[in-house]
Amino acid sequence: MPRNLKIDHLWTVKTYPPDVEFNFSFSNMEFLLEDHELPFDRDSIRLHAFPGDARVGSRHLLETLSRREQVPEENIFLSLGTSLANFTFWAALLRRGDEVLVEFPAYEPMFKVPAYLGARLRFVKRDPLDFSLTVQSFAEVLSDKTRMIILTDSHNPSGSQLSAEVLQYLRQLSRERGIIVFIDEVYSRFYRERSLFVDYPEFIVTSSLSKFLGLGSLRAGWAFAPAALVEKALNFSDYLTPEIPFAPLYLTHLLLSSPVLAELEKRVRQRVKANREIIGAFLNQTEFLSCYIPKNGVLFFPEVRSRVDIKKFYGHLYKKYRMVVTEGRFFQMPRHFRMAGIWAPEVMKAGLRRLELALRDSST
Numbered sequence: 001m002p003r004n005l006k007i008d009h010l011w012t013v014k015t016y017p018p019d020v021e022f023n024f025s026f027s028n029m030e031f032l033l034e035d036h037e038l039p040f041d042r043d044s045i046r047l048h049a050f051p052g053d054a055r056v057g058s059r060h061l062l063e064t065l066s067r068r069e070q071v072p073e074e075n076i077f078l079s080l081g082t083s084l085a086n087f088t089f090w091a092a093l094l095r096r097g098d099e100v101l102v103e104f105p106a107y108e109p110m111f112k113v114p115a116y117l118g119a120r121l122r123f124v125k126r127d128p129l130d131f132s133l134t135v136q137s138f139a140e141v142l143s144d145k146t147r148m149i150i151l152t153d154s155h156n157p158s159g160s161q162l163s164a165e166v167l168q169y170l171r172q173l174s175r176e177r178g179i180i181v182f183i184d185e186v187y188s189r190f191y192r193e194r195s196l197f198v199d200y201p202e203f204i205v206t207s208s209l210s211k212f213l214g215l216g217s218l219r220a221g222w223a224f225a226p227a228a229l230v231e232k233a234l235n236f237s238d239y240l241t242p243e244i245p246f247a248p249l250y251l252t253h254l255l256l257s258s259p260v261l262a263e264l265e266k267r268v269r270q271r272v273k274a275n276r277e278i279i280g281a282f283l284n285q286t287e288f289l290s291c292y293i294p295k296n297g298v299l300f301f302p303e304v305r306s307r308v309d310i311k312k313f314y315g316h317l318y319k320k321y322r323m324v325v326t327e328g329r330f331f332q333m334p335r336h337f338r339m340a341g342i343w344a345p346e347v348m349k350a351g352l353r354r355l356e357l358a359l360r361d362s363s364t
Contacts, residue, residue, distance in 0.1 A: 007108050007109055007112060008108060008330060009107075009108045009326070009330035010108075010109075012327075012330070013025060013026075013326075016324055017318075019322055020318070020322055020323065020324050021322040021323065022321070022322065022323040022324070022347070022350070022351035022354060023323075023324050024323065024324065024325045024326075024339040024340065024343075024351055024355070025324050025325050025326040025338070025339070025340070026340065026342065027187075027211060027298065027299065027326075027338075027340035027342060028210050028211055028214050028215075028216040028342065029211060029212055029213065029214040029268055029271070029272075029298070029342045030214050030271075030342060030343065030344070031213070031214035031215055032214065032264055032267040032268060032271070033260065033263075033264050037260055037263070038255075038260075039254050039255055039257075039258030039260055040251065040254045040255075049243070049246040053243075053246060054242075054243050055234060056078060056234070057078035057079075057243075057244050057246070057249045058078060058246060058249035058250050058252075058253060060249075060250060060253040061078060061220075061249045061250065061252050061253040061256070062076055062078065063253075064252075064253045064256050064257045065078075065222060065256065068256055068257075069194065069195055069197075069198070069224070070194060070198055071195065071197055071198065071224050072227075074227040074230065075197070075201070075224050075225060075226065075227055075230060076222055076223075076224060076230065077089075077222060077223040077224075077225060077230045077233045077234065078220075078221075078222050078244070078249055079206075079208075079221045079222060079223065079237075079244065080219040080220070080221065080244055080245065080248065081208050081210065081216070081219045081220070081221040082184060082186045082206045082207060082208040082210065082221045083109060083221075084219075084221065084240075085206045085208075085221050085222060085223040085233075086109070086110075086113070086182075086184060086206055086223075087113055088223075088233050088236055088237055088240070089182065089204055089206075089223060089225070089229070089233050090113060090114055090117055090119075090148075090182075091117055091236055091239075092229075092232045092233050092235070092236035093148070093180060093229065093232065094114060094117050094118070094119050094147065094148065095118070096117070096118030096119075097118060097119075097120060098118075098119050098120065098145075098147040098148065099119070099120050099122060099143060099145040099146050099147055100114050100119040100120065100121055100122070100146075100147060100148045100149075100150060101121075101122050101123070101124050101138070101141055101142070101146055101148070101149045101150065102114070102121055102122075102123055102124070102149075102150045102151075103123070103124050103126055103133065103150070103151050103152065103155065104123040104124060104125045104126060104332065105126065105131075105157065105158075105331040105332050105333050105336075106123075106150075106152075106331065106332070107152060107156040107157065107184075107331065108330055108331075110150055110152065110184070111123075111150075114148075114150065119147075119148075122141050122143075122146075123141070124137050124138055124141055124149075125137060126155065126158070126160065129292060130158075130160060130292045131155050131158035131159075131160035131292060131301070132160055132163065133151075133162060133163075133166050134163075134165075134166065135165060135166060135169045138166075138169065138170075138173075142173075146177075146179055147179065147180065148179065148180040148181075148182055149170065149173070149179060149180070149181050149182065150182045150184075151181075151182070151183050151184070152183065152184045152185075152186075152187070153183050153184075153185050153187075153188055153196065154187045154188060154190070154191070154294065154296070154297050154299065155299075156184075156186075156187060156299065156338075157299055157301040157326065157328075157331050157336075157338035158292060158294065158299065158300075158301040159187070159294030159296070159297040159298070159299035159300060159301070160292070160294055161191070161294070161295065161296065162183075167196070167199075167200060170200075170203070171200055171202055171203075174202040174203065175202060180204065180229075181200075181202065181203045181204070182203070182204045182205075182206075183196060183203055183204070183205045183206075184205075184206050184207075185205045185206065185207050186206065186207050186208055186210060186211050186221075187211050187212075187297055187298075187299065188207065189207070189211070189212035189213075190211070190212055190268075190272055190296060190297040190298055191295070191296030191297055195207065195224055197224035197225075201226065202226065203225075204223055204224070204225040204226075204229060205223065205224050205225075206221065206222070206223045206224075207221065207222060208220060208221030208222070209221070209252060209255075211298075212265075212268060213255075213264065213265075213268070214268075214342075215252075215255075218248045218251060218252065219248055220248045220249055220251070220252035271342075271344070271345070272297075272298055272341065274345045275298065275341035275342070275343075275345060275348050276298075276341060278341070278345055278348050278349055278352070279300055279339075279341050279348065279352070280293055282352045282355075282356070283300065283302060286356060286359070287305075288304065288305055288307070288308055288356070288359035288360070288363060289302040289303065289304060289305065289359070290302065290303050290305065291303065298340045298341040298342055299338060299339075299340055300338070300339050300340075300341070301328075301331075301333075301336050301337070301338050302336065302337065302339075303333075303335055303336045304335050304336070304337070304359070306335075307363050307364050308359055308362050308363045308364075309362045309363075309364065310334065310335055310362075312361075312362040313358055313359060313361075313362035314327060316358040316361045316362055317354075317355070317358040320358065320361070321354040321355075321357060321358050322354075323351060323354050323355065323358070325337040325338065325339045325355075326338040326339070339355075
């Protein structure tokens with residue numbers, strides 16, 4: 001068992017100093033509804049569960065998600081955020097010594113948590129140019145002992161998406177060899193109208209309100225999975241808590257079943273479109289970065305050119321310009337950094353100007 005249980009990235013983002021003015025590390029979309037538009041009265045939020053909710057979390061949310069996502073209720077596991085859903089399934093399904101394939105580069109918890117649970121890790125390397133995966137990249141590391149494959153789609157941190165060819169190959173591995181395909185799709189709503197699970201019901205996919213809708217603090221998430229695996233996750237969740245809090249799940253039901261959701265999604269998509277144009281123009285003109293620009297979404301993972309002193313850059317970025325990005329060391333690629341296009345366009349433009357100045361200050 002690893003002795004260092006700290007998730008370095010999460011510790012860092014939770015301890016940013018209060019004087020940061022531009023946080024391009026943050027990747028939850030801003031919540032773009034005003035208080036008067038909410039589908040509930042904040043002074044009269046229902047706090048108590050209904051009969052039958054103790055095991056599943058919220059019958060109302062189950063029904064709402066099932067209808068909205070076209071996924072049967074028996075295939076839905078409700079959780080407090082994507083990360084807890086991920087942990088619950090990994091803990092319920094993995095045994096010490098199981099071989100797990102994880103994408104590289106990877107969001108830190110995607111490999112640290114399985115390692116903590118005793119899994120033996122092998123890494124599937126994404127193409128360094130566009131961070132894509134191929135059938136060959138999997139074939140090179142698969143073995144007869146492979147129990148699970150863990151991926152993100154879109155890829156965190158690059159925003160790259162899995163191809164149809166790779167998805168079909170993963171389906172084949174699941175059907176023919178019984179390998180569990182696990183995909184965290186929390187960023188997928190930025191470009192996909194429905195969950196991967198609708199077309200690939202053999203997979204386990206997880207998501208939440210956090211990224212696209214901007215409600216990370218509500219901690220409402222879920223997994224879609226084969227019914228037998230949902231049952232195992234439900235049984236294991238009793239080791240964590242007798243009941244997960246009802247209130248956030250019920251509030252999620254109220255939001256997802258409200259007509260106002262269409263307006264919220266419209267505003268998010270308008271902002272994403274505007275910010276992608278702003279960031280794309282910046283990346284195409286700056287002389288200090290090279291970057292694969294993903295087809296969709298809000299994540300960008302530029303590489304800092306060698307003429308820039310990377311340590312000096314991060315120092316200038318905060319100390320002089322009061323700005324932060326997600327350092328590439330958290331994704332095992334120290335000369336890269338991740339930024340997310342989730343703020344208002346005028347904020348993005350001002351932040352990118354500061355970013356360019358910090359890069360220029362740190363170049364030779």
